[in-house]
Each structure stands twice: as C-alpha cells, then as structure tokens.
Amino acid sequence: MAIKEKIVKARKYFDIIAAVLGVVAIIMMFIPAVVYKAGTEAEKVYTGLQVIFGYSETTKAGMISVTTNHFAFSFMNLLTYVLFLGGVVVLVLNMLGKSGKFGSFIALACFVVATVFAFCTVAFSVPGVNEILGNAVNAWKVEDLTLSAGPIVAAIMGILASVVCAGKILFK
Numbered sequence: 667m668a669i670k671e672k673i674v675k676a677r678k679y680f681d682i683i684a685a686v687l688g689v690v691a692i693i694m695m696f697i698p699a700v701v702y703k704a705g706t707e708a709e710k711v712y713t714g715l716q717v718i719f720g721y722s723e724t725t726k727a728g729m730i731s732v733t734t735n736h737f738a739f740s741f742m743n744l745l746t747y748v749l750f751l752g753g754v755v756v757l758v759l760n761m762l763g764k765s766g767k768f769g770s771f772i773a774l775a776c777f778v779v780a781t782v783f784a785f786c787t788v789a790f791s792v793p794g795v796n797e798i799l800g801n802a803v804n805a806w807k808v809e810d811l812t813l814s815a816g817p818i819v820a821a822i823m824g825i826l827a828s829v830v831c832a833g834k835i836l837f838k
Contacts, residue, residue, distance in 0.1 A: 673837045680834040681757045684773065687827040688754035691780070694820035695747050699787055702736075704810040712736065714816050717791050718743045735794025736806070742783065742790035749780035750820070753827065774831040781824030787817040 695714030702710040712721060722735045753776035760769035783790070788811045793804040 670837070673833075677834055677837055680830050681761045681770075684777070684827040684830040684834075685754050685757040685761075687823045687830065688750050688757065688777065691750045691784075691820040691823035691827070692747055692754070694816040694823070697816040697819075698814040699816040700791060700811045701814050702806055702811055704806065710736075711814065714743070714747075714787075717787065718747070720792075720794065722794060735796055738792040738794050740790050740792045743787055746780050746783035746787070746790075746817075746820075749776045749783065750824065752776045753780065753831075757831075770831050770835050774828055774835065777824045777828040777831060781821045781828065784817040784821035784824060785813070788813055 695718065697713060698711045699714040699717045700712050702712065717737055718740055720735070720739045721737045722733055724731055724733045753773045756765055756769050756773040756776065759765035760773065765772070788808060791808070791811060793806050793808075795804060
C-alpha cells in the first residue's frame with residue numbers, strides 16, 4: 667500500500683513531466699526527419715520543417731538557374747506536431763485546473779495519435795513536382811526516403827508522455 671500512496675503523491679507532477687516530454691517532441695521538428703538516398707547519389711538530409719512546409723532549391727550555372735522542388739506542403743506531417751502541441755496545451759490547462767474532468771484523456775489521445783503519425787512521416791511526405799521539358803515529374807519516390815532521428819525521438823517522447831498521462835488516469 668505504501669507504493670500506491672507514493673504514486674498518488676507524485677501524481678501532481680505527472681502533468682509537468684508529460685508536458686515537458688511533449689515540448690521535447692515538438693522541438694524534434696527542427697532536426698533531421700528524413701534521409702533521401704537513391705542509387706549512387708549522396709545522401710540528402712531534410713529537417714522536419716522542410717518536410718512539413720515544403721522545400722525547394724535553386725542551382726545556378728552561369729546564366730541558367732534551375733529550381734528543384736523537393737517537398738510540397740504536408741498537412742498530415744503538420745498535424746503530427748499540432749497534436750503534440752494540443753496535448754501540451756491541455757496539460758497546461760489541466761495544471762491550472764481549467765480543463766475539466768477529461769483533460770488527461772484528451773492529452774492522452776493527442777499524444778497517442780501524434781506518436782503514430784510521427785512514425786508515418788515518410789508516408790505523409792509530399793513530393794515536390796518539377797517540370798522537365800513540359801512534363802510534370804515527382805522529385806523522388808517514397809522508397810528512396812528513410813526515417814531519421816527527429817520523428818523517432820518525437821515518437822519515443824510521445825510514448826513516454828502517453829504512459830505518464832495513462833498513469834495519472836489510472837492512479838487516482
């Protein structure tokens with residue numbers, strides 16, 4: 667019985683711990699999210715922001731400049747981090763006592779869905795479309811992309827935040 671009493675006393679810190687884990691997950695959008703490797707080409711690494719909001723690159727050779735669109739805007743990848751942010755906001759409201767009875771449930775749902783979406787970053791990435799001789803060509807194939815550290819760490823933080831939220835719900 668002593669262990670349960672200690673857990674109940676520590677329960678007031680669960681929101682803080684889960685919120686910090688959620689913030690760390692959000693920060694992961696600034697580090698490499700996907701790696702592009704096709705054939706003998708060198709690896710190219712793209713951050714979460716580039717994958718979410720799109721990325722294009724202009725190459726100049728003398729008087730000729732070529733713009734390559736690598737990624738287009740991806741709503742689903744944006745939704746991943748919006749859900750992490752939603753979980754953190756609900757937990758902050760929970761700490762202030764303004765989220766009502768279901769605050770921990772809502773935060774738990776946000777973290778679980780965001781965790782699943784973080785693992786789907788490659789599948790949710792939208793290729794940029796380039797025009798070559800009047801034909802639209804995708805910048806890359808999904809098979810050439812691999813998941814990098816950012817979404818993996820974000821998903822791990824989401825799992826931990828989910829466990830902490832579930833612990834708060836279970837230990838009343």
